Amino acid sequence: MTTSTLAPAALGTRSAERPVAVALAAFLGLGLLFMAGFSPAIALHNAAHDFRHTQNFPCH
Amino acid sequence: MIIRLLSAALAAGFIAAIVVTGLELTLTSPLILAAERYERAEPSHQAAKTLPIVLAHSGHDHSDADKAGPDRAAPEWQPGAGLPRMAFTALATLVGGVGYALLLGAVMLACGREPTARTCLAFAIAGFASVALAPGLGLPPELPGSEAAPLAARQAWWVMTAAATGMGLYLIAIRRSFIAILGGLILMIIPHMVGAPQAPAGTSELPAALAAQFASRSLAIGFVLWVMIGLGFGWAWHALARDSARGAARA
Numbered sequence: 001m002t003t004s005t006l007a008p009a010a011l012g013t014r015s016a017e018r019p020v021a022v023a024l025a026a027f028l029g030l031g032l033l034f035m036a037g038f039s040p041a042i043a044l045h046n047a048a049h050d051f052r053h054t055q056n057f058p059c060h
Numbered sequence: 061m062i063i064r065l066l067s068a069a070l071a072a073g074f075i076a077a078i079v080v081t082g083l084e085l086t087l088t089s090p091l092i093l094a095a096e097r098y099e100r101a102e103p104s105h106q107a108a109k110t111l112p113i114v115l116a117h118s119g120h121d122h123s124d125a126d127k128a129g130p131d132r133a134a135p136e137w138q139p140g141a142g143l144p145r146m147a148f149t150a151l152a153t154l155v156g157g158v159g160y161a162l163l164l165g166a167v168m169l170a171c172g173r174e175p176t177a178r179t180c181l182a183f184a185i186a187g188f189a190s191v192a193l194a195p196g197l198g199l200p201p202e203l204p205g206s207e208a209a210p211l212a213a214r215q216a217w218w219v220m221t222a223a224a225t226g227m228g229l230y231l232i233a234i235r236r237s238f239i240a241i242l243g244g245l246i247l248m249i250i251p252h253m254v255g256a257p258q259a260p261a262g263t264s265e266l267p268a269a270l271a272a273q274f275a276s277r278s279l280a281i282g283f284v285l286w287v288m289i290g291l292g293f294g295w296a297w298h299a300l301a302r303d304s305a306r307g308a309a310r311a
Contacts, residue, residue: 021062022170025069029162036156038215046138048152049204050145054088054278055156055285056192056201058214 064300065165068175071299072165072292073158080157080285081150088281089149091274092204098265099205160187161289165297167226171234177294184290186229192282194225194248198256201278203271206264209257221251 036048037057045052045059052059139148164183165175173179195218202208224247231244 017061018169021065022166024062025065025162025166025169028066029069029159029166032155032159032162036152036159042136043138046136047148048155049138050084050089050092050149051152051156053092053201053203053274054084054281056196056199056278056282058199058208058211058218059202060204060208060211 061169064297064304065169066162067300068293068296069161069165070158071296072161072289073154075292075296076161076285076288077150077154077157079288080281081153083281083284084149084153085146087277088274089146091270091277095203095205095266095270095274098267157285157289160191160285161293163187164289164293171230175294175297177291177298180290180294180297181287182290184286184293186226186233187289188283188286190226190229191222192279192286194251195221196275196279197252201275203266203274205266206271207259207262209259213257217251217254217256221256224248224251 035044037052037055039045049059051057139145164180164187167187168175168179168183173183198221199214199218208214228244228246228248231240231247235241235244
């Protein structure tokens with residue numbers, strides 16, 4: 001665990017930015033995945049249909 | 061760091077989407093199209109044949125679609141057959157790929173790991189295990205037209221299994237204390253003890269060989285997706301650092 005832990009210097013001085021970056025990326029990522037993989041809207045489902053089946057999202 | 065994380069995820073998702081869309085269109089889309097011929101052939105979906113375009117799903121245990129019914133005046137929108145459908149598959153792959161890449165980046169930074177190519181690959185394989193392998197044990201990748209339990213139950217089990225497996229892997233690989241490893245193992249096993257929602261008993265018209273081929277191809281493509289996201293993220297993260305360093309040196 002210690003070998004590849006982020007050194008604060010490597011990320012610049014603004015390390016307080018990290019929680020914000022993590023939260024933002026997680027929020028955006030979950031939003032995009034919901035849209036592509038889970039949204040019950042029929043239009044979104046039909047558009048992403050083949051992707052959903054291939055990536056093993058539960059579908060129809 | 062916010063810009064760097066978002067940019068690296070965008071780049072990784074884009075790189076992965078290019079490769080994976082190619083694989084989807086050549087390996088799984090033909091199987092899905094073949095399966096839809098069986099789906100349409102089911103007697104309950106006879107009416108769907110009168111539509112000028114083929115519904116991706118003609119109301120198979122889809123409560124909304126059942127209500128709508130194939131004889132409704134305006135069928136739900138769906139991409140046209142051929143090129144438009146391929147384009148939307150590509151778009152969905154891009155959206156999903158970027159989404160997974162954002163989560164990968166978020167998890168790596170939250171765990172305090174520097175996203176080197178090696179770390180990215182390790183986390184990406186953990187991601188594949190969490191969202192493809194573990195849910196696939198209970199709910200194997202399915203073709204349209206196969207029998208399945210209600211959608212909401214399967215989605216809930218899928219999300220819980222993915223979350224429990226991810227958390228379990230985190231406890232085992234990063235926490236590493238005895239209690240954490242034990243807890244992680246239990247977390248990973250519980251969804252499978254509970255069991256995935258079972259399909260109602262009934263025979264599908266779908267040839268088993270087609271379904272088996274689809275399941276293995278789907279998992280292989282899922283693996284490629286994650287590996288490409290991992291490699292792409294590692295590359296982009298460092299390429300972006302080099303760019304900004306060069307920019308700073310010039311300024």
